[in-house]
Amino acid sequence: MAEPVPVLMYHSVAPRIKNWAYSFLSIDPATFEDQISTLSRAGFVTISLSELYEYMLGKGRIPPKAVVLTLDDGYLDNWVYAFPILRKYGFRATIYVSTDFVDRASAARPNLADVWDGRAKKEDLEWRGFLCQDEMRRMLMSDLIDIEGHCRTHTWYFTSDKIVDFHHPGDAYPWLAWNERPDRKPLYMREDQSEFLPLGSPVFEHKKSLVARRYFPDPALGKALTEYVAANGGRLFSEKPDWREDLFGVSRTIPGKGDGGRHESDDERMTRIRDEIVLSKNELETILGRSLEFLCWPGGSYDETAVEVAREAGYKAWTLSSRDESPHRNRPGDDPMWVRRMAVAPWWQFRGKQRAFIDGEFLKRMIESYKGFAFGGTRLRWYKFGKLMGSFFR
Numbered sequence: 077m078a079e080p081v082p083v084l085m086y087h088s089v090a091p092r093i094k095n096w097a098y099s100f101l102s103i104d105p106a107t108f109e110d111q112i113s114t115l116s117r118a119g120f121v122t123i124s125l126s127e128l129y130e131y132m133l134g135k136g137r138i139p140p141k142a143v144v145l146t147l148d149d150g151y152l153d154n155w156v157y158a159f160p161i162l163r164k165y166g167f168r169a170t171i172y173v174s175t176d177f178v179d180r181a182s183a184a185r186p187n188l189a190d191v192w193d194g195r196a197k198k199e200d201l202e203w204r205g206f207l208c209q210d211e212m213r214r215m216l217m218s219d220l221i222d223i224e225g226h227c228r229t230h231t232w233y234f235t236s237d238k239i240v241d242f243h244h245p246g247d248a249y250p251w252l253a254w255n256e257r258p259d260r261k262p263l264y265m266r267e268d269q270s271e272f273l274p275l276g277s278p279v280f281e282h283k284k285s286l287v288a289r290r291y292f293p294d295p296a297l298g299k300a301l302t303e304y305v306a307a308n309g310g311r312l313f314s315e316k317p318d319w320r321e322d323l324f325g326v327s328r329t330i331p332g333k334g335d336g337g338r339h340e341s342d343d344e345r346m347t348r349i350r351d352e353i354v355l356s357k358n359e360l361e362t363i364l365g366r367s368l369e370f371l372c373w374p375g376g377s378y379d380e381t382a383v384e385v386a387r388e389a390g391y392k393a394w395t396l397s398s399r400d401e402s403p404h405r406n407r408p409g410d411d412p413m414w415v416r417r418m419a420v421a422p423w424w425q426f427r428g429k430q431r432a433f434i435d436g437e438f439l440k441r442m443i444e445s446y447k448g449f450a451f452g453g454t455r456l457r458w459y460k461f462g463k464l465m466g467s468f469f470r
Contacts, residue, residue: 077407077448078407078408078409079138079140079142079407079447079448080405080406080407080446080447080448081123081128081131081138081142081143081144081405081406081407082143082144082406082418082443082446082447083125083128083143083144083145083146083406083415083416083417083418084143084144084145084146084417084418084420084439084443085146085148085398085417085418085419085420086103086108086145086146086147086148086158086420087101087102087147087148087149087151088101088102088103088149088151088153088154089102089103089104089105089108089147089151089153089154089157089158089161090102090104090105090151090153090156090157090203090204091104091105091203092104093204093265095246096265097248097249097250100421100422101149102153102422103420103422103434104422105157105158105161105188107422107433107434107435108157108158108161109161109164110435110436111420111434111435111436111439112161112162112165112167112436113165113436114435114436114437114439114440115143115167115436115439115440115443116165116166116167118141118440119140119141120141120142120143120440120443121139121140121141121142121143122142122143122144122145122167122168122169123138123139123142123143123144123168124144124168124170124222125144125146125170125222125224125369125370125393125415126369127142128142128144128406128415129369129370129392129393129412131407131408132406132407132408132409132410132411132412133408133412134408134409141447143443144170144406145162145167145168145169145170146169146170146171146172146372146417147169147170147171147172148171148172148226148372149172149173149174149177149206149226149230150171150172150173150174150177150178150206150207150212150226151203151205151206151207152179152185152202152203152204152205152206152207152211153203153204154171154207155184155185155187155207155211155214155215156185156186156187156188156201156202156203157187157188157203159187159215159218159220159221160187160188160189160192161188162220162221163189163218163220166220167220168219168220168221168222169220169221169222170221170222170223170224170370171207171212171215171221171222171223171224172223172224172225172226172372173207173212173223173224173225173226173360174226174227174228174229174230174356174374175227175228175356175359175360176228176229176230176231176254176258176261176262177206177230177261177262178206178207178208178209178212178262178363179205179206179207179208179262179263180208180262181208181210181211182208182210183208183210184208184210184211184214185202185208185211186200186201186202187201188201204265204266205262205263205265205266206262206265209363212363212364213363213364213365216364216366223360223364223368224368224369224370224371224372225353225356225357225360225368225370225371225372225391226371226372226374227285227286227352227353227356227371227373227374228351228352228353228355228356229254229258229285229352229374230285230374230375231251231254231255231284231285232249232251232282232283232284232285232288233255233282233283233285233288233290233291234280234281234282234288234290234291234292234293235280235281235282235283235288235289235290235291236280236281236291237280237291237293237337238280238281239278239279239280239324239327240279240280240281240282241278241279241320242276242277242278242279242301242305242314242320242323243270243273243274243275243276243277243278243279244275244276244313244314244319245270245275245311245314246270247270247279249279250264250269252272252273252277252279253269253270253272253273256272256273257269257272260272274298274302274305274306275302275305275306275310275311275313275314276301276302276304276305276306276313276323277298277301277302278293278297278298278301278327280293283377284374284375284377285348285352285374286349286352286373286374286377286378286379286382287377287378287379287382289339289340289345290339290340290344290345290348291337291338291339291340292337292338292339292340293337294335294336294337295336296330296336297327297330297336297337300326300330301323301326301327301330304323304326305323345381346381349381349382349385350385352382353371353382353385353386353389353391354385354388354389357371357389357390357391367390368390368391369390369391369392369393370391370392370393370394370415371386371391371393371394371395372394372395373394373395373397376395376396376397376398376399377397378394378397392413393412393413393414393415394413394414394415395414395415395416395417396414396415396416396417398417398419400416402416404416405446418442418443418446420434420439421434422434424438424460424463426460426464431463431464432463432464432466437459438459438463441455441456441459442456444456
């Protein structure tokens with residue numbers, strides 16, 4: 077049987093940011109370099125998504141020990157940390173970019189290569205944020221980095237009139253501010269955006285943007301709740317032990333209880349999905365001066381409508397859902413339009429607890445097991461066992 081090709085899924089490569097809602101996506105640069113250097117010493121070779129596509133079609137050959145590297149979302153740290161490390165070892169990768177998050181900076185910012193060459197100090201590097209146009213173009217010129225599509229908004233939208241929470245300081249819904257002020261999305265990791273909408277604003281049931289039928293709530297409901305919070309402590313309101321129960325109670329007393337809300341129509345939803353996929357593709361192609369061929373579904377979410385629009389847009393392949401449990405392994409005979417990926421998390425978890433970093437040796441054994449190397453699965457299990465035993469005696 078032909079060799080399967082693991083497609084590694086990364087996001088952020090940076091020191092972990094305290095109080096960032098998605099800090100679990102960050103892999104420390106030292107750990108990332110350990111992974112890349114270990115794979116390099118073990119003889120692994122990176123190929124592009126285009127090479128993988130041809131291989132899956134049965135039209136192309138790939139080197140032994142081939143892997144594909146991808147990084148989602150277009151974080152600034154991909155330029156600051158990941159790119160210099162990849163270039164150091166001659167590894168290539170694909171970065172998936174959502175156009176709403178492209179930074180408006182006019183020039184590339186200092187990165188790790190500048191530190192190595194004495195042009196900058198490591199402590200002065202800024203990595204919180206997203207890539208700008210110049211940084212993307214410079215990485216493309218290296219022939220080690222490809223930029224591909226990740227739709228436009230990468231957000232969540234309300235889907236019903238059922239309230240599940242309320243906006244409060246430090247909540248896990250940065251996308252509330254994104255939807256309120258899309259122009260500030262590239263800056264959300266560097267500024268407090270909690271007051272872009274009033275505290276106490278209701279958070280309704282929600283889904284990822286590509287699969288949501290968007291619900292527009294009655295403004296009167298939100299106005300009544302936010303005025304209540306403002307009159308009863310403002311930012312201090314959520315420090316009360318029963319503040320949520322209080323607001324749920326208030327919401328039940330509001331006349332009409334938000335009967336003025338509505339769902340988007342079929343036509344409105346189709347227009348929005350086309351904007352997410354087709355117009356964002358056109359916009360990114362204009363920035364880069366090249367065509368896009370591969371699409372990564374934001375949050376792994378898509379439906380039949382999104383897939384059909386992606387086909388019409390000219391994408392030739394896209395990622396499978398992170399929840400996919402099919403036997404697809406990116407080898408000849410598998411549908412080349414669908415790319416299965418393997419998430420590289422910062423930590424290996426066992427029974428809900430973080431047991432060990434996914435260091436280079438750990439990742440190498442994961443890949444060997446995925447590829448079906450002789451005794452690969454056994455070697456991975458023994459390595460996990462050793463890490464598990466070590467965690468008990470720390």
